[in-house]
Amino acid sequence: MTLSSADASGPDPRPLHARIAADLRDEIMSGGLPPGSKLPSTAQLKARFDASNATIQKAVQLLKDEGLALGRAGSAVTVRDTRQRAVRPAGSLTPAVDGAAYPWLAEASEPARAAHSTLLAVEEVPVVGDVAAALGLPEGRPAVCRRQLITIEDEPAELVSSYYPPDLARGTALADPRRIRGGTPTLLTELGFPPHRSVDRLSARVATQEQYTALRLPGDLPVLRTLRTVYSAEGQPIEVTVMVKAGHLYELQYEFTPEA
Numbered sequence: 001m002t003l004s005s006a007d008a009s010g011p012d013p014r015p016l017h018a019r020i021a022a023d024l025r026d027e028i029m030s031g032g033l034p035p036g037s038k039l040p041s042t043a044q045l046k047a048r049f050d051a052s053n054a055t056i057q058k059a060v061q062l063l064k065d066e067g068l069a070l071g072r073a074g075s076a077v078t079v080r081d082t083r084q085r086a087v088r089p090a091g092s093l094t095p096a097v098d099g100a101a102y103p104w105l106a107e108a109s110e111p112a113r114a115a116h117s118t119l120l121a122v123e124e125v126p127v128v129g130d131v132a133a134a135l136g137l138p139e140g141r142p143a144v145c146r147r148q149l150i151t152i153e154d155e156p157a158e159l160v161s162s163y164y165p166p167d168l169a170r171g172t173a174l175a176d177p178r179r180i181r182g183g184t185p186t187l188l189t190e191l192g193f194p195p196h197r198s199v200d201r202l203s204a205r206v207a208t209q210e211q212y213t214a215l216r217l218p219g220d221l222p223v224l225r226t227l228r229t230v231y232s233a234e235g236q237p238i239e240v241t242v243m244v245k246a247g248h249l250y251e252l253q254y255e256f257t258p259e260a
Contacts, residue, residue: 017058020049024059025248028068028079035081039069065218066248085152085250115157120147122177124166130201131163134229134240143240144169146184149214156215157249162241168193188230188238196233202226204247211244222247 012019027033040048045056060077063069071077124142132139143163150158162184169175173187180187185195204222207215211223223244230239 016049016051017055017062020045020051020056020059021062024063025066025068028063029248033079035079037079039063039071039077039079041076062219066221067218068248085157087245087250087252115150115152117160117179118149118151119177119179120149122146122175124175125163127163130227131240131242134227135163135165135237137165142166144175146174157245159211159214159244160241162239164239165237168238184239193232193236193238195230195238197231199229199231200226201228202252207244215244215246217246224250224252226252 014022024033024039033039039045039060042053042056045051045059046053049056051059060069060071064071064077068080069077070080123145125145126140127135127137127143128139131143132141135143137143143166146162146164148160148162149156150160164174168191172191173180174184188195203225205225207217207221207223211217215223217223224247226241226243226245228239228241228243229237230241232238
């Protein structure tokens with residue numbers, strides 16, 4: 001789609017190779033260039049974008065670095081079979097069966113692809129901003145924080161930080177530096193606070209230094225940040241989680257029914 005001059009404030013200021021990669025990336029991620037298909041040839045791309053051979057090669061290299069395309073010098077470049085993984089937030093509150101992966105984690109991984117969570121830290125930290133507001137705590141008050149890195153086939157997929165009111169978490173397994181069997185929905189239920197309702201706030205952001213490094217982002221790509229607040233049946237916030245995913249690898253799938 002090309003915007004008219006009335007709709008656009010000016011030309012795209014990004015380097016030409018980045019603009020070319022952006023257009024091809026969109027075609028790959030939307031299915032216009034399906035897995036296994038060949039990218040247009042260098043000659044075709046040069047004609048389409050009025051670009052030099054070197055510029056086309058830089059654009060294609062970006063797609064390779066992002067894991068969207070495969071190819072070697074002198075051979076056709078093809079779209080990788082791995083597409084964006086769809087994550088259903090509705091499955092996040094479902095307790096896991098003993099010994100099984102958390103349902104949302106199993107869904108995020110494809111068949112035969114091993115998903116794993118690594119507990120990075122469990123500590124009390126001062127909360128600020130939207131996390132403090134979601135927990136209903138004053139700025140700077142402590143909360144118990146559990147930080148995890150989710151990997152799929154040993155590749156970083158998501159950085160997760162979950163926060164809990166100190167009065168709820170202290171003295172429980174939530175504050176212990178070990179994984180929780182069945183996940184936090186199971187434990188919260190055992191503690192008398194079964195998750196009842198979840199509210200997500202989703203935004204696309206530029207990665208922080210920590211996120212860029214932890215997720216091993218291949219370039220200046222956006223991340224998907226979800227702020228999830230889980231409430232008890234009484235309306236008490238019992239868990240606030242910040243989830244950060246690489247924007248080019250994931251999409252979120254929401255299901256709705258008409259309100260009565």
